[in-house]
Amino acid sequence: MKQRATNLAILLAAFGVPLLGQAMADRGEWSFYTQGILYKIALNITLAVGLSLIIGFAGQFSLGQAGFMSLGAFFSAQFTGRYVMSWVSGMDPAWLDSGEFTAVLLRTGLLVASMSAGMLVAVVAAIIIGLPTLRLRGDYLAIATLGFGEITYNLLLIYLQQYKFDTACYIPSELAFMSRTVNIASSWTVALLAILVARNLVSSTCGRALPAIREDEIAAGAVGIRTTRYKLLAFVVGSMLASWAGTLEAHQTATVNPGSYRFDRSIEMIVPVVLGGSGSLTGSVLAAGIFTYLLEKLRDLPSGMQQYRTIVYAAVLVLIMVLRPQGLLGRWELGDLLRRLRGNGPSAGKSRAIPQSPAKDDGRAAASPSHAIVAAGSRARGAGDLLACEELTIRFGGLTAVSCFNMRLGDGEIVGLIGPNGAGKTTCFNMITGVYQPTSGKIALGGMSVLGCNTARINHRGIARTFQNIRLFAELSVLDNVRVAMHAHLRTGIPAAVLRTAKFYREEGEVLAASMRLLDIFGLRSVVEEDAGSLPYGAQRRLEIARALATRPRLLCLDEPAAGMNPVEKQDLMNLIRRLRTEFDVTILLIEHDMKVVMGVCERILVLDHGETIATGKPEEIRDNPKVIEAYLGEPMKV
Amino acid sequence: MLDWLVPQTIGGLTLGGVYALIALGYSLVYGVLRLINFAHGDVYMVGAVVGFWAARGLGWDGTADDRVSPLAMLLMLWISMAACMALGYVIERFGYRPLRRAPRLNSLITAIGVSFLLENVFQLQGVFGASPRTFPETTLPSAAISLGGFKVRYEQIIILFGSILFLLICRHVILKTRVGLGIRATSFHHDYARLMGVNVDRITSMTFMLGSALAAGAGVAVGMYQHQIDPLMGVNAGLKAFTAAVFGGIGSLSGAVLGGFIMGLSETYIGGSSLSDFRDAFAFGLLILILLVRPGGLLGSRAAEKV
Numbered sequence: 001m002k003q004r005a006t007n008l009a010i011l012l013a014a015f016g017v018p019l020l021g022q023a024m025a026d027r028g029e030w031s032f033y034t035q036g037i038l039y040k041i042a043l044n045i046t047l048a049v050g051l052s053l054i055i056g057f058a059g060q061f062s063l064g065q066a067g068f069m070s071l072g073a074f075f076s077a078q079f080t081g082r083y084v085m086s087w088v089s090g091m092d093p094a095w096l097d098s099g100e101f102t103a104v105l106l107r108t109g110l111l112v113a114s115m116s117a118g119m120l121v122a123v124v125a126a127i128i129i130g131l132p133t134l135r136l137r138g139d140y141l142a143i144a145t146l147g148f149g150e151i152t153y154n155l156l157l158i159y160l161q162q163y164k165f166d167t168a169c170y171i172p173s174e175l176a177f178m179s180r181t182v183n184i185a186s187s188w189t190v191a192l193l194a195i196l197v198a199r200n201l202v203s204s205t206c207g208r209a210l211p212a213i214r215e216d217e218i219a220a221g222a223v224g225i226r227t228t229r230y231k232l233l234a235f236v237v238g239s240m241l242a243s244w245a246g247t248l249e250a251h252q253t254a255t256v257n258p259g260s261y262r263f264d265r266s267i268e269m270i271v272p273v274v275l276g277g278s279g280s281l282t283g284s285v286l287a288a289g290i291f292t293y294l295l296e297k298l299r300d301l302p303s304g305m306q307q308y309r310t311i312v313y314a315a316v317l318v319l320i321m322v323l324r325p326q327g328l329l330g331r332w333e334l335g336d337l338l339r340r341l342r343g344n345g346p347s348a349g350k351s352r353a354i355p356q357s358p359a360k361d362d363g364r365a366a367a368s369p370s371h372a373i374v375a376a377g378s379r380a381r382g383a384g385d386l387l388a389c390e391e392l393t394i395r396f397g398g399l400t401a402v403s404c405f406n407m408r409l410g411d412g413e414i415v416g417l418i419g420p421n422g423a424g425k426t427t428c429f430n431m432i433t434g435v436y437q438p439t440s441g442k443i444a445l446g447g448m449s450v451l452g453c454n455t456a457r458i459n460h461r462g463i464a465r466t467f468q469n470i471r472l473f474a475e476l477s478v479l480d481n482v483r484v485a486m487h488a489h490l491r492t493g494i495p496a497a498v499l500r501t502a503k504f505y506r507e508e509g510e511v512l513a514a515s516m517r518l519l520d521i522f523g524l525r526s527v528v529e530e531d532a533g534s535l536p537y538g539a540q541r542r543l544e545i546a547r548a549l550a551t552r553p554r555l556l557c558l559d560e561p562a563a564g565m566n567p568v569e570k571q572d573l574m575n576l577i578r579r580l581r582t583e584f585d586v587t588i589l590l591i592e593h594d595m596k597v598v599m600g601v602c603e604r605i606l607v608l609d610h611g612e613t614i615a616t617g618k619p620e621e622i623r624d625n626p627k628v629i630e631a632y633l634g635e636p637m638k639v
Numbered sequence: 640m641l642d643w644l645v646p647q648t649i650g651g652l653t654l655g656g657v658y659a660l661i662a663l664g665y666s667l668v669y670g671v672l673r674l675i676n677f678a679h680g681d682v683y684m685v686g687a688v689v690g691f692w693a694a695r696g697l698g699w700d701g702t703a704d705d706r707v708s709p710l711a712m713l714l715m716l717w718i719s720m721a722a723c724m725a726l727g728y729v730i731e732r733f734g735y736r737p738l739r740r741a742p743r744l745n746s747l748i749t750a751i752g753v754s755f756l757l758e759n760v761f762q763l764q765g766v767f768g769a770s771p772r773t774f775p776e777t778t779l780p781s782a783a784i785s786l787g788g789f790k791v792r793y794e795q796i797i798i799l800f801g802s803i804l805f806l807l808i809c810r811h812v813i814l815k816t817r818v819g820l821g822i823r824a825t826s827f828h829h830d831y832a833r834l835m836g837v838n839v840d841r842i843t844s845m846t847f848m849l850g851s852a853l854a855a856g857a858g859v860a861v862g863m864y865q866h867q868i869d870p871l872m873g874v875n876a877g878l879k880a881f882t883a884a885v886f887g888g889i890g891s892l893s894g895a896v897l898g899g900f901i902m903g904l905s906e907t908y909i910g911g912s913s914l915s916d917f918r919d920a921f922a923f924g925l926l927i928l929i930l931l932v933r934p935g936g937l938l939g940s941r942a943a944e945k946v
Contacts, residue, residue: 055744132931139675142747143885144930147923150878154920161916263878267751274748307763314755318734321749325741 007200007500014196018188025184026099035184039252041292042187043245047269048288049194049281050241055270056278057202058234059214060134061142064149065242065269070261071125072118072243073250074156077171079117084110085172111186115247122243125152126236134231137217141235149266156258168257171250187248194241197498198281201237204497204504205511208476208484210234211279215473221455222433222465224488224551233494242269275320276327279475282337283329331475385447386411386587387463387555392431392441401427402611405441409555414581414588416602416619418595420631423608425591426468429557432589433465434458445555460488464553466544468560468591474533478524478543481532482515485550515550521583522546522576538569542576549584556586562594574600599623607631645789647911648904653795653864655903656802659896660857661880662887663809664850666895669884670826671846673743677750678730680877681757682851686723686858687774687868688767693718694775703866707775712863720855727851728844736840754873761870771869774862798860805856806896812849813892822846826890879906882926888939897937 025035047065054062088096088110096103129148133140160166201207209230212220221227250256276287298309320328329337385408392405402424409415417425430436432443434455443450450458473481490511496504519525522542527535532543541561548556558577562570574597581588592598598605599619607615607622609631615622622628661683668676693715699707707715734753738746762769783790813819821842824832829839861876862868879902887898902922909918929936 061744061747129927133934136934138934140930140934142675144927146878147882147926147930151920151923151927154917154923158916158920263874264755270748270751274744278742278744307759310755310759311763314752314759317752318749318756321741321745321752322734322737325738325745 003505004500004502010196014192015189017192018185021188022185037293037296039183039187040296041289042184042191043248044269044272044288044292045191045285046187046194046241046245046248048272048276048284049191049198050238050245051269051273052278052281052284053198053202053210053234054238055273056280056284057207057210057214058231059211060231060235061139062145062235062238063142063263063266063270064129064145064147064152065238066261066263066265067145067149067152068122068126068239068242069246069249069265070152070156070256070258071122072115072246073256073261074118074169074246074258075121076114076118076247077169077250077256080110080114080171081169084114108186111247111251114251115244118243118247119240122239122246123236126239127232130232130235131228134235135228141231145266146263149261149263153258153262160258167259168255170256171254173254183252187252190244190248194244195281195285197237200498200500201494202281204494205483205487205490205508206492206494206497208480209487211476211480212473212484214279215475216471218435218455219467219471219473220484222435222459222467222471223485223547224456224459225484226454226456271317274327275317277329277331278327279331280327280329280333282332282334283327287328385409386413386445387432387589388442388444388447389428389432390442390444392428392438392443394427394431394436394438400611402431402438402608405431405608405611405613407606407613409587409589411554412581412585412587414577414590414601414603416598416605417589417591417608418593418598418605418622419608419614422610423631424611425608426559427611428608429465429559429589429591432458432557433463456488459551459553462552462554463557464548464551464555465557466541466548466559466561468563470537470540470544472532472540472544472547475531477529478519478532478535479512479515479528481543481547482518482550483511485547486511486514486552489552518546518550521579537564538566541565541573545576545580549580549586553586555589556580556584557589557591559591560593561590562592562597570594570597573597577601642789643911646791647907649789649791649795649799650911651904651907652900653798653903654907655900656799656806657857657860657864657899658876658880658883658902659899660802660805660853660860661876662884662895662899662902663806663892664854665881665884666887666889666892667822667846667850670890670892671822671843672735672746674735674746674750675881676850677747677877678734678753678757679850679854680873680875680880681754682723682726682730682873683854683858683861683876683880684761684868684870684873685726685757686719686851686855687862687872688761688858688870689719689722689855690715690859690862691767691772691774691868699775701773703773703776705775706778709777709779712775712777712859716856716859719859720852723851723855723858724848727847731844731847736843758870758874767870769870771867774866774868776866777863794864798864801856801860805853809849809853810892818842818845822849879922882922885926885936886929888936891936891939894936894938 021038024030030038047069051062051065054060096107125148129144130141133144157167160169202210209220209225212223212225213227213230217227246261272287272291273284275291276283276285278284295313298312301309387407387409389405389407393403394401405424405428407415407417407428417428419425427436431438434450434453434457437452445458445461445463448461450461450463453461473484476484490507492501492504492507516525516528519528522545524535524539524543524546527539532540535543541564545556545558545561561577562573565573577588577590578601580586590598590602602619605615605617605619605622606613607625607628614627614631615625617625661679664679664682665676668674668679694707694711695701697707697711697714699705699711730753734749735746738749761767777794779793783792785791811819813822821832821837822845824835824837825839825842825846832842833839857876858868861872880899883898883902884895885898886901887894887896889895902925905925906918906922909915909921914921
């Protein structure tokens with residue numbers, strides 16, 4: 001397959017190019033100065049890739065990456081000083097330093113071991129910091145990592161002062177990999193591997209969970225993405241890369257100086273990521289390279305100008321942010337750039353694998369087993385009701401938003417939930433889908449309690465929803481909005497995505513075909529490459545339903561799907577809802593204000609008012625129910 | 640024990656008052672813009688430097704021997720506050736306002752850029768210079784006075800009461816004036832505030848000016864207390880004050896004040912004990928601890944998100 005061949009070529013390059021560079025360096029093609037810059041560029045690219053995952057893709061802020069660098073540097077230095085020293089004590093230093101193959105191999109092995117030692121500590125620290133703070137939405141990670149960076153600096157410094165009577169520690173020079181034999185090869189291998197892993201991750205169905213979380217965390221949970229896990233993944237990988245960079249730096253300089261891993265260093269790392277375009281791996285990598293080079297060149301300024309260096313740097317930073325907030329490349333990746341150069345459409349960050357001819361693709365999709373991804377018909381049914389809510393009550397402070405809500409949904413029903421504004425309809429949805437935890441009561445899906453499950457778990461169990469105020473992943477393409485929702489049913493995981501196995505490609509193909517089929521049903525085929533946020537309102541509503549269906553739910557909860565639609569669109573929607581039930585074999589629960597829609601499609605209706613269920617029954621019963629009329633129109637006047 | 644505790648407490652309250660003044664600025668700005676204004680610590684530094692310049696302008700000869708009168712000190716404070724209000728306005732108007740609709744990360748980076756800019760411009764020899772400089776003392780007696788048997792410095796009393804006075808004024812502004820009402824409305828929701836006729840841009844500017852004036856007060860106070868200022872003094876103080884604001888509950892004004900005093904007290908207690916090396920580590924450890932236990936901070940609350 002062509003994709004695999006490309007991948008193999010990239011992988012070979014990741015190992016080949018650094019070795020080639022090393023050979024050039026060894027032949028004396030580059031001056032020591034040039035080598036130094038090349039090494040620094042590799043280091044900063046590694047850091048930028050890690051931060052790009054955290055900031056650009058997962059949308060989390062970390063202000064303490066330098067802390068992870070210092071952990072990597074310090075613990076690898078300790079490891080080298082304590083253990084490696086004794087292992088190699090019997091060996092001839094001259095041999096170790098010679099370019100002999102086995103010596104280089106041994107030293108490389110020791111470097112990898114020392115990187116792993118630093119990485120281990122950094123990863124544990126990242127989990128300790130990340131797990132509690134990433135459960136929450138907001139700036140907590142930024143604040144915690146800010147504190148973490150300063151604590152790490154303080155503790156390392158205190159340790160060094162108390163036990164080593166110094167402000168830095170050192171790697172024995174015979175073990176530091178500062179000699180010319182390794183530095184280009186090791187630093188560039190790490191950098192290119194980092195790029196490769198990150199690229200493979202973010203351009204897979206699994207990896208698209210990251211930008212989905214960045215765009216809308218609640219919606220991401222509602223389509224079955226375990227948000228904490230993915231945020232943590234990005235944070236841990238980013239911190240791991242930072243620790244590697246720290247190890248490399250320690251070995252390059254043979255010194256670990258905690259003072260050089262403080263807040264300003266963390267910021268220095270963030271700058272290229274933001275300037276390059278924080279959602280673009282290509283941008284981050286390019287900016288890291290260019291910035292490192294320019295900053296090194298600025299060092300050549302006459303000494304009188306030196307003091308202006310940081311000032312110019314800071315001013316340029318502010319100017320770029322104000323004038324081009326999205327960064328130099330925005331969300332463009334290399335692939336988009338190349339396609340644009342070839343004149344194949346202008347869109348950024350979009351899939352490159354969209355079949356050009358719909359007809360041909362349809363044939364393929366129908367022939368392949370990929371239908372299984374969407375069609376849910378074969379699923380085993382539990383006995384009894386699909387969904388049973390018993391005595392659900394929720395209070396916010398003194399306000400009882402919903403009290404004693406009882407509802408049973410049978411398989412394949414279309415049920416309406418209506419009531420005046422503020423009656424508690426959406427609150428019911430939020431309890432059923434795990435956004436809120438009810439104060440008391442029971443919720444069971446197919447006879448099993450889903451109480452206490454988070455949104456993602458509940459989605460996995462078979463409930464999908466749309467939102468009253470549309471919550472699409474606005475900056476993802478229409479196609480990616482649907483693709484990412486199939487995420488929970490993937491059989492291949494992150495390792496397969498990173499390694500690009502054959503199975504991964506097969507499954508990506510299936511996901512693509514299934515998504516296109518879904519989008520066809522919803523009449524969105526012609527806009528698959530558009531940003532979801534740029535679609536007209538009606539199309540956004542339809543896309544949200546398509547996205548919910550992509551999770552293969554048994555129960556689909558629609559929150560005011562007809563809101564803002566014109567009469568023609570409403571008629572289409574009613575047809576669509578009926579079609580969905582038969583075609584996707586789902587039960588549908590519908591909140592809607594438009595009585596024509598409610599009465600037209602629902603077989604049964606529940607009416608809420610002030611959190612209480614005031615009526616249930618068939619549409620015609622509800623229409624004539626005096627209590628319902630009263631709730632909507634007020635008490636009838638007594639004559 | 641008491642001989643140790645009382646002076647440490649007075650020192651801690653003095654430091655705490657300063658932290659509270661700076662922390663309020665972080666909290667106010669976070670309230671209206673949801674932005675961690677990293678340049679705020681540097682505004683505090685600029686406050687101290689402007690105070691220094693004002694003293695020179697008022698005829699102080701720049702040496703530690705020459706002292707300034709309390710009246711001159713008051714004048715220095717006013718000049719410095721006015722200058723910092725202008726600075727706060729400029730930073731907000733040209734650094735943050737163009738980014739109001741951009742991702743929040745951008746304003747964060749801009750804030751850091753502004754912070755670097757201020758630090759480095761003030762390090763230029765022609766501006767202030769990289770090395771620390773003497774800040775004038777007042778003509779008040781520098782010897783400690785005895786207060787119930789414990790030695791207290793005049794400056795400590797002035798700073799403690801001065802900062803409490805400023806905090807009360809700030810409280811009055813926020814709770815009892817139209818501007819304060821505007822700030823509270825804007826903190827709640829920009830669009831709702833706009834619909835109610837609040838000029839959100841103007842209020843945001845005023846919030847920055849208020850915060851900057853408080854920071855300037857803190858800057859002059861620290862200069863007067865430590866007799867020495869330098870262009871990087873805002874880095875550490877800013878981080879500590881920010882920590883204090885988060886600890887108390889960022890966005891909550893009483894939280895910022897409480898956090899400031901807790902930070903000041905814990906710092907002097909630990910600094911005055913055998914664990915003094917761990918002073919900074921402890922402060923940031925406290926920060927992480929509160930995030931794990933009560934993410935909203937002591938007095939803050941996490942608003943439930945509307946779905």
